[in-house]
Amino acid sequence: MSEFDALEKELAEMRPRQPSSGLKSRIAGQLEPSTERLIRTTPRRVRIRVAMIGGLAAAGLAAILFWWGRVPRIRSDPPISPDELLLATPLDPYAPSVWSYRSALARSPVSVESLLDRHSIEGRAGKSVDMNINAFARFDSDLNDSFGEL
Amino acid sequence: MANTSDEWSVWLDEHGPALVLLARQWVPSQADAEDVVQEAFIRCWRSRERVQAPAGYLYACVRHCALDWQRGHDRRQRRESFVARDEVEPMFASRIEQEERRVAIETALRDLPRNQAEVIVMKIWGGLTLEQIATALDASVNTIASRYRYALNKLREQLVERSML
Numbered sequence: 001m002s003e004f005d006a007l008e009k010e011l012a013e014m015r016p017r018q019p020s021s022g023l024k025s026r027i028a029g030q031l032e033p034s035t036e037r038l039i040r041t042t043p044r045r046v047r048i049r050v051a052m053i054g055g056l057a058a059a060g061l062a063a064i065l066f067w068w069g070r071v072p073r074i075r076s077d078p079p080i081s082p083d084e085l086l087l088a089t090p091l092d093p094y095a096p097s098v099w100s101y102r103s104a105l106a107r108s109p110v111s112v113e114s115l116l117d118r119h120s121i122e123g124r125a126g127k128s129v130d131m132n133i134n135a136f137a138r139f140d141s142d143l144n145d146s147f148g149e150l
Numbered sequence: 151m152a153n154t155s156d157e158w159s160v161w162l163d164e165h166g167p168a169l170v171l172l173a174r175q176w177v178p179s180q181a182d183a184e185d186v187v188q189e190a191f192i193r194c195w196r197s198r199e200r201v202q203a204p205a206g207y208l209y210a211c212v213r214h215c216a217l218d219w220q221r222g223h224d225r226r227q228r229r230e231s232f233v234a235r236d237e238v239e240p241m242f243a244s245r246i247e248q249e250e251r252r253v254a255i256e257t258a259l260r261d262l263p264r265n266q267a268e269v270i271v272m273k274i275w276g277g278l279t280l281e282q283i284a285t286a287l288d289a290s291v292n293t294i295a296s297r298y299r300y301a302l303n304k305l306r307e308q309l310v311e312r313s314m315l
Contacts, residue, residue: 016167
């Protein structure tokens, strides 16, 4: 056996120190899937707190949804057909009113056109009433009388 | 390296002590060396399928991480801590009657140039062949063989000086 062989043998008999058990567990923690690692490495009290907060949040959400379901809300009525309008209202369908135009529009565009023509002809024939619009409540005669007061 | 999920555990059991010993050539304490090994082992394991010689790659990873660790610490602080922990943190496990020999071998190993000490650790305690070491250190086999021979020679001389051989 050479000197080198003897030295190699002696060196090989020396045992390097074993790594701590913590090294293995740390490596295991990093090589495991992240979710498993998170569950395993998260302290128990933190997991309990997270569970409690999650439960409270879920309960609050459920309460909000329950309350929302009990609040009365305005429902939009189904649209009224022109026939129903005609039956329900004793108004003159040819009078120049919003209702008559809406009824005509609900029937057809041609009805609207014919209604417009009708009202136009009636207006030209003098059926419309001219009204004076005064800006002041007093008439001119009243104003003339009041000059003397000034 | 195999693909089973607990195969890394077998690898760590087999190479862990030598890997920590290799890291100790740059890192003063056992705890810091374990940190280095942890980082290197995880890096190596995650990229093991791209490597043809995983054993040598594992040691190369540890060497690389240990060098990174060394660069990241203040040299003076490292030297002081190295000396301070020298007595309390042995590299080898030994019985009481071997304590004197352990101290002598550790001292001789520490006095070696790093490029020779790492070859000794990989060859003797890591069980790598000279070819594997050459691949891991990106050097020729002849260079590695020379370093190994020089290292053994120096170790022998130092141990003779201390009358350990």
